[in-house]
Amino acid sequence: MTVASEFENSNQAYVKAFTKGDLALPPARKVAVIVCMDARIDPAASLGLQEGDAHVIRNAGGRASDALRSVIISQKLLGTREIVIVHHTDCGMLTFTDKDIRDIIKKEGEDSSNPANYAAAADTIAFLPFSNLKQSVIDDIEFLKSSPLVLDVPISGYIYDVKTGRIEKVN
Amino acid sequence: MTVASEFENSNQAYVKAFTKGDLALPPARKVAVIVCMDARIDPAASLGLQEGDAHVIRNAGGRASDALRSVIISQKLLGTREIVIVHHTDCGMLTFTDKDIRDIIKKEGEDSSNPANYAAAADTIAFLPFSNLKQSVIDDIEFLKSSPLVLDVPISGYIYDVKTGRIEKVN
Numbered sequence: 125m126t127v128a129s130e131f132e133n134s135n136q137a138y139v140k141a142f143t144k145g146d147l148a149l150p151p152a153r154k155v156a157v158i159v160c161m162d163a164r165i166d167p168a169a170s171l172g173l174q175e176g177d178a179h180v181i182r183n184a185g186g187r188a189s190d191a192l193r194s195v196i197i198s199q200k201l202l203g204t205r206e207i208v209i210v211h212h213t214d215c216g217m218l219t220f221t222d223k224d225i226r227d228i229i230k231k232e233g234e235d236s237s238n239p240a241n242y243a244a245a246a247d248t249i250a251f252l253p254f255s256n257l258k259q260s261v262i263d264d265i266e267f268l269k270s271s272p273l274v275l276d277v278p279i280s281g282y283i284y285d286v287k288t289g290r291i292e293k294v295n
Numbered sequence: 296m297t298v299a300s301e302f303e304n305s306n307q308a309y310v311k312a313f314t315k316g317d318l319a320l321p322p323a324r325k326v327a328v329i330v331c332m333d334a335r336i337d338p339a340a341s342l343g344l345q346e347g348d349a350h351v352i353r354n355a356g357g358r359a360s361d362a363l364r365s366v367i368i369s370q371k372l373l374g375t376r377e378i379v380i381v382h383h384t385d386c387g388m389l390t391f392t393d394k395d396i397r398d399i400i401k402k403e404g405e406d407s408s409n410p411a412n413y414a415a416a417a418d419t420i421a422f423l424p425f426s427n428l429k430q431s432v433i434d435d436i437e438f439l440k441s442s443p444l445v446l447d448v449p450i451s452g453y454i455y456d457v458k459t460g461r462i463e464k465v466n
Contacts, residue, residue: 181332220372229444
């Protein structure tokens with residue numbers, strides 16, 4: 125049984141209790157939240173978001189550069205005027221380097237019909253790991269503030285503690 | 296008052312009731328979910344996810360190509376072995392073209408000190424809009440299945456109906 129089919133079963137209960145069918149497309153609280161994809165974080169529950177409130181952008185590390193396309197669409201087309209970045213303790217991004225993950229990919233590719241393909245593909249991706257959690261938040265705020273494509277709006281950065289569920293402001 | 300400060304207030308209640316402080320870093324259900332950033336979708340509530348269950352990757356449209364870096368990290372370093380893609384009805388990505396959003400950015404840039412900067416930056420980004428919702432899910436499944444950097448795992452695609460909360464399988 126796939127997890128997808130379990131999702132279908134769980135969704136039936138959600139549909140039965142669903143009352144939010146008339147929400148507007150633009151986020152009601154005019155905020156875009158950039159959060160790590162980490163399984164332990166539930167942005168809605170931990171930040172108090174209801175359906176309709178906020179754009180929630182998530183990727184490995186909650187990196188701003190990887191979220192740029194989405195932030196631009198959020199601001200230019202859907203009117204958000206604040207950004208909140210949430211990274212977290214015990215993040216997987218603290219545990220490897222670009223070289224580490226490229227080596228894993230290249231090793232897997234050795235058994236393929238075209239190892240050079242794997243190597244070339246791996247080398248084109250910046251995996252955006254970091255060695256200092258607090259600095260990663262500061263860097264991401266600075267990245268957005270310095271982009272000509274991002275509006276001059278309030279940007280806050282937080283570290284979420286996976287042991288306590290608490291967010292702590294960085295900047 | 297910023298929305299960020301409202302998040303801090305809401306987070307206090309979450310912390311008080313928090314009981315999930317000992318979850319492992321790798322997702323317990325070994326699945327990565329790619330969902331649109333749309334404010335109306337709560338992936339955890341609508342799919343039945345608990346903290347610790349799944350990587351949740353979100354971007355404008357829930358596009359797979361934009362999620363590739365995160366999917367690779369999810370699979371190679373954190374052991375997920377299934378992917379679920381969720382796009383949705385009434386998506387903002389159905390309402391514009393790359394030219395539309397680039398024109399908006401260039402127009403804003405006209406008042407800046409360096410309009411050429413804006414134009415060049417806008418032209419470097421593929422905003423990944425789509426004109427056919429079902430096809431966008433099929434395309435994204437195909438993108439992942441054909442990437443040498445993505446493992447051969449089950450990949451399912453769904454359309455979430457923002458009027459009913461229901462997910463419908465595409466493939």
